[in-house]
Amino acid sequence: MLSDYFLLALKNVRKRGIRSWLTMLGIFIGIAAVVSLISLGQGLETAITGQFGSLSTDTLTLSSAETGFGPPGATAVRKLTDHDLELVEQVPGVKLAIPRLVRITKVDYNEITQFRYLGSMPENKEQIDEIFNSAGLEIAQGRMLKPDEKGKIVIGDDFVSQDSFDKEIQLGSNLEILGKNYEVVGILKKTSTFVLNSVILMQEDDMRSLMSIGDEIDIIAIKVQDADKIEQVAQDIERKLRKDRNQKEGEEDFSVQTPLQALSSIRTILTVINIVVTGIAAIALLVGGIGITNTMFTSVLERTREIGVMKAIGAQNKDILTIFLIESALLGLVGGLVGAAIGLSMALGVAGAANSALGETIFKVSPSIPLLIGAILFSLVIGILSGLVPAYQASKLNPVEALRK
Amino acid sequence: METIIELKEVEKYYRMGEELVKAVDGISIKIEQGDFVAIMGPSGSGKSTTMNLVGSLDLATHGDIFLDGKDIEHLDESQLAQIRGKKIGFIFQSFNLIPNLTAKENVSLPMLFQGTEKEYRNEQAEKLLEMVDLADRMDHYPAQLSGGEQQRVAIARALSNDPEVILADEPTGNLDTKTGEIVMNFLDNLNKSGKTIIMVTHSPEVAQKHSKTIYQVKDGKIERVMKKIKGKWKIV
Numbered sequence: 001m002l003s004d005y006f007l008l009a010l011k012n013v014r015k016r017g018i019r020s021w022l023t024m025l026g027i028f029i030g031i032a033a034v035v036s037l038i039s040l041g042q043g044l045e046t047a048i049t050g051q052f053g054s055l056s057t058d059t060l061t062l063s064s065a066e067t068g069f070g071p072p073g074a075t076a077v078r079k080l081t082d083h084d085l086e087l088v089e090q091v092p093g094v095k096l097a098i099p100r101l102v103r104i105t106k107v108d109y110n111e112i113t114q115f116r117y118l119g120s121m122p123e124n125k126e127q128i129d130e131i132f133n134s135a136g137l138e139i140a141q142g143r144m145l146k147p148d149e150k151g152k153i154v155i156g157d158d159f160v161s162q163d164s165f166d167k168e169i170q171l172g173s174n175l176e177i178l179g180k181n182y183e184v185v186g187i188l189k190k191t192s193t194f195v196l197n198s199v200i201l202m203q204e205d206d207m208r209s210l211m212s213i214g215d216e217i218d219i220i221a222i223k224v225q226d227a228d229k230i231e232q233v234a235q236d237i238e239r240k241l242r243k244d245r246n247q248k249e250g251e252e253d254f255s256v257q258t259p260l261q262a263l264s265s266i267r268t269i270l271t272v273i274n275i276v277v278t279g280i281a282a283i284a285l286l287v288g289g290i291g292i293t294n295t296m297f298t299s300v301l302e303r304t305r306e307i308g309v310m311k312a313i314g315a316q317n318k319d320i321l322t323i324f325l326i327e328s329a330l331l332g333l334v335g336g337l338v339g340a341a342i343g344l345s346m347a348l349g350v351a352g353a354a355n356s357a358l359g360e361t362i363f364k365v366s367p368s369i370p371l372l373i374g375a376i377l378f379s380l381v382i383g384i385l386s387g388l389v390p391a392y393q394a395s396k397l398n399p400v401e402a403l404r405k
Numbered sequence: 406m407e408t409i410i411e412l413k414e415v416e417k418y419y420r421m422g423e424e425l426v427k428a429v430d431g432i433s434i435k436i437e438q439g440d441f442v443a444i445m446g447p448s449g450s451g452k453s454t455t456m457n458l459v460g461s462l463d464l465a466t467h468g469d470i471f472l473d474g475k476d477i478e479h480l481d482e483s484q485l486a487q488i489r490g491k492k493i494g495f496i497f498q499s500f501n502l503i504p505n506l507t508a509k510e511n512v513s514l515p516m517l518f519q520g521t522e523k524e525y526r527n528e529q530a531e532k533l534l535e536m537v538d539l540a541d542r543m544d545h546y547p548a549q550l551s552g553g554e555q556q557r558v559a560i561a562r563a564l565s566n567d568p569e570v571i572l573a574d575e576p577t578g579n580l581d582t583k584t585g586e587i588v589m590n591f592l593d594n595l596n597k598s599g600k601t602i603i604m605v606t607h608s609p610e611v612a613q614k615h616s617k618t619i620y621q622v623k624d625g626k627i628e629r630v631m632k633k634i635k636g637k638w639k640i641v
Contacts, residue, residue: 001517001520004517004523008505008506011505011506012505015504015505305501306503306504309495309497309501309503310503310514310518311462311486311489312460312462312489312495312501313489313490313494313495313514313515313518313562313563314486314487314489314490314491314515314518314519314566315486315490315518316482316483316486316487316518317482317483317486318483319518398463399462399463400457400462400463403462403497403501
């Protein structure tokens, strides 16, 4: 019985051809938006948290409050200094405080100019090891910088794996940084963090004299003794610096970032993106639902006579109701299926494009089966709900009046 | 003869704006099983309304309608639909086939609404279409059929639940004389096989040639009843 009604409804939907597809457009858009953005959101979160995966949980970062965009510390009003470094070292629980410089610099090679991050390496072995450990760095070729070594650099994997200078860079190659030649003595292993893959590392003194940086410090990397007390140490550092600078809470011109804070701010951004996207999808689905209702009302009007005939030859109200509900459910279902397919391929396309642009497969979209099934079921429910009123109206038609149409 | 349909002092009013229209104004009819009844009258005489009441498509404002001895006045919509589907077969002037369905599917439809098994439905639909000489048109859609063919499909559809009564509203109204005659011959045959036929028509020739009883309706009342007795029409 029901299968016969299903076939009947299917014939009616197919008969309307292009109008059925147009009706489903809103559902396509809504479901495609939901599916692609949730799949991408998951991929994005995996990718971004992957960037932080290399951060160890016992390291804090102290930097000046920023006034603009750029590498940490570059646009700060008040730079960090050795005095701040000393203060930090005095805070109980701090095991090691490493001053660092991070700048963007011009790099020339093979007569091609590029801009890259330049990071300083501290002088002593213990601090170098600490930076390597906490950032998850490893040497792939060559060696690490020696303390006090001048004119030498270590470069990220992108310099060798990406052909940005049209000429191979290898150990012993000379890169021109701000007009001075530097010899490559080490190449880093590829990491999941793309900033580190394109970085140049140089000895701190070398960098200071090259870029004429006085005694200022861009960031201070702080290793704590006990990872469980990291939040406590962060607060102690903040308190100490506030007192030293005579600032009130909330008015600091510096910030102490814990790895968790960085992660949670990313999560907040992702949540906001998700809310916005969900809102857009909800509007599209609402419009799609109204589209189905509209089409079903039109269909009831057009087929008034047909409904009258069906009633004359013995159709009960529930039969008419069922036929029309199946029709609107079908519109929802097909809309959901096509929308899910579009959404999934969009997500895969965007991820593919992002990965090829970044040259890595950090962006993974795993088709979530519960998401797909959920989206399709949801659009089915929208179809049924949208068809309720028109189907009820159709079932209540008076056969005599309907036949007169 | 057994009475199959009886109308007792039936009135049907419609409200058209402010005005109350008495479409049927006190009609009493007794239709016996096996009869071939023609209801005649000018437009607006109330013949179509009478037809709808007889076919339990509509309920009377006053009076009683008995179908097979049962008062249908107190039935709800679903029960009426069930009775229509089982006991009455409808044939319309404009054929009224469902355009999205093939001839065979159209003939099966009344059986579907009665919850008949699919295999039986197919078998019965094929048998009925063969009977109306449309064995080679089973999978054609209404738009692919001529008017005469469509009306024959409609006859097959009307017969699908093996009803006792066939209601035909101007069955030849949209057909030329020749195809109309073919359709009427099918109705004659059905009447001979025992079906009660009630037909609304404009055409006195069709009524006199094929029916056994003629009701002439005017202004919602029965003006005259004629019966064919031994080949001659007599007013009763």
